[in-house]
Amino acid sequence: MAPALAPALALLQQRFVLGIVLLATAGTVVSQEVQAENVTVVEGGTAEISCHLHQYDGSIVVIQNPVRQTLFFNGTRALKDTRFQLVEFTQKVVKIHLSDAKLEDEGGYFCQLYTEDTHHQIATLTVIVPPDNPxxxxxxxxxxxxxxxxxxxxxxxxxxxxxxxxxxxxxxxxxxxxxxxxxxxxxxxxxxxxxxxxxxxxxxxxxxxxxxxxxxxxxxxxxxDVQFSPTANIQPSQSLVREGDELNLKCEVTGNPRPTEIIWTRLNDSLPERAQIQGDVLSFPSLSLQDNGTYSCQVSNKHGRSSDQYVLVVYDPGAIIEAQTQVPYAVIGGILALLVFLVICILIVMVWCSVRQKGSYLTHEASGLDEHGEAREAFLNGGENHKRKEEFFI
Known part of the structure; x- marks a missing residue:
């Protein structure tokens, strides 16, 4: 037993004897109670364990851990674990803090009050462990x-x-x-x-x-990370080229793993000496008619291979200008033809509506003449039956 606990135990024995004397002389016992609350703490956090006292008269209060080791004896530290700190000791409450809580600290903490009777309550400490990033x-x-x-x-x-x-x-x-x-x-x-x-x-x-x-x-x-076979697609820097122009053909590649080597070739011929290969780009600094041909880029990875072709046609400057000037005129001619067609359709509709309205007018006019003719005939024959003539005009 630790030497520091000897005086405390002696004091406990004295109070126990004093309690017996009081019980024998007075015949009465003062009821004292202690209450504790359960505590939940996150691992690594700080737990607060409280013992609430009722009608406390200075009797001995002992707090023990789940393995019944005494932590504090009437406010005096009994266990050399600095994670436990006594933060409050009054006539109403005894409060301790447990820092850096661990799973091993979990269990019931005893709050004991020694009088002529021993009163105790257990505060259950639960330690929970949150997840890290999965x-x-x-x-x-x-x-x-x-x-x-x-x-x-x-x-x-x-x-x-x-x-x-x-x-x-x-x-x-x-x-x-x-x-x-x-x-x-x-x-x-x-x-x-x-x-x-x-x-x-x-x-x-x-x-x-x-x-x-x-x-x-x-x-x-x-x-x-989904691996797949490659694809190749040649994209020229411009669509129409003429002799002397600069042209870049880029081989756009997809694939996983991405192909690291791109092979440029020309169908049935070798690449022009002036052509330059820079990774995925085949460059022609100055085009000539001898550069005409079908060019191909080929790529591959462990899942397959792919290639694409581009037909290069180099025009002389005059042909390029003529080809470029024909396109706007074709567009304008198409628009004018469409407008003429729409005007003709509108005129046809207008004539058809006009003829229909005129025919309807003539029909109504002829009907009116027939009615006047019948009235006239009735008037001429009115001498035969005057009454019928009047009824007719009415």
Whole structure:
């Protein structure tokens, strides 16, 4: 036993004897109580353990850890662990702080009040372990037309974290498994889906949620690496070229892994001596008619090969100017022809409407003449029946 505890234990014995004497003489016992509250702390954080006293009269108060080691004896440190600090000791409350809380600190802390009776309460300390940013592992290299399997891992949490996959803000359903490692859990969530070349460099996100994060999320983004065969596409610096012009042919390449070598050739002939190759560009500083021909660029990677061709036609300056001036006139002629056609259509419609209205007028006019003729005939024959004539005009 530590020498520092000897005076305290002697004081405890004296109070115990004093309690018995008081009980024998007065025949009454003063009821004293102690209360404690459960505490939850995040690993590495600071826990506050409080013992609330009622009707305290100066009796001995002892606080013990889960293995029943005495931490404080009436305000005096008894265990050499500086992470425990006594921050308050009054007639109503005894309060200690535990800094850098660890899983080993978890358990019941005893708040004991020694009087003629021993009163104690247990404050249960729970240590929770939030997840770090989850880890993402890929099972094998993804290739166009195949599948990819991704696994999200949260190796150490308590309680178990929840893992979810997202792509384009849509959740991907995966398979979750949990493994217990002592007091903590290892959580994994695996997904598998088909991939194409358009999926290369897309982002998928693994998200971990946990009560200790208080609504926040821990995320890890993974950029898809989908390998696919290459493509080649020749793009000229200008469409129409004439003798003496400069021309650059660029071989635009895609592929994963990206092809590192581009092979330029000319169909049925060698490349012109003046032509220069600079990576993916074939340059002609000054074109001549001898440069005419079909040029090709070829690329390859471990998934396949591709090529593209470009037919180079070099014009003399006059031909180029003529070809360039014909295009605007053709456009203008087409527009004028369309306008003439529209005008003719409008005139046809106007004539048709005019003829229809005139025919309708003549029809109504003839009908009116017939009515006047009948009235005239009735007037001439009115002598036969005067009454009928009047009724007719009415």
């Amino acid at each position: 880890l993402v592992e890929v099972k094998e290299q993804a290739v166009e037309g195949g599948e990819i399997e991704l696994t999200c891992i949260s190796p150490r949490t308590r309680p178990a974290a929840t893992l979810r996959w997202y792509r384009d803000r849509k959740e991907l359903k995966g398979f979750t498994s949990k493994q217990e490692n002592g007091k903590t859990f290892s959580i994994t969530n695996s997904i598998r889906f088909s991939v194409d070349r358009k999926d290369d460099r897309d982002i998928v996100t693994c998200e971990a949620s946990h009560p200790a994060l208080k609504g926040q999320k821990k995320q890890t983004q993974y950029e898809l």
